[in-house]
Amino acid sequence: MNRKRRIEAMAKAYWVATYRSIEDPEALAAYAKLAGPAISAGGGRTLARGTPAKTYEAGMDQRTVLIEFDSVASAIATHDSAAYQAALQALGDGAVRDIRIVEGLA
Template sequence: MSAYWVSVYQEITDEAKLAAYAELAGPAIREAGGRFIARGMPEEVYEAGRVTRTVLVEFPSVEVARAAHDSPAYQEALAALDGGAVRDLRIVPGVE
């Protein structure tokens, strides 16, 4: 069953670090089996929604998503981010 990696940027504190992260994270995620579905600022927000950068990545399974996060390549990307953003990242299983 598919799984989705949802990352919401609550605050970006250093654009240069975010750019360094993105340069490493994109290839690491794709090489680990992830496919970017959506990324960017919301067009609309409702209820308690906040206008924050959001990234949605699809993976073949929760296990593949977890392995992508824990991979050496993605950990290198996280090291480059080094406090440049406050994020909420979660892995959510898809529905059948």
């Protein structure tokens, strides 16, 4: 299989962030200012952001962000990058979040 075909066959990855609480809106704004460019630089594309239109079962009516990457490796590399880590430093204890990186179906 040639390189181009291998890249096309790789599954996308989705970074899902759910916010349980926002303790410091100013810290969140500082985080967003740094995180957006860091995620874009890593190839991330924000697909959805905001509070749920509807929740079911044990769903929480809290801010959710869905970001698509070309692969799990690129999502992890972006999270672990110096630029994104700087964004996390700016956030500090400003929010309680749950972040998951999930491989898409190929």
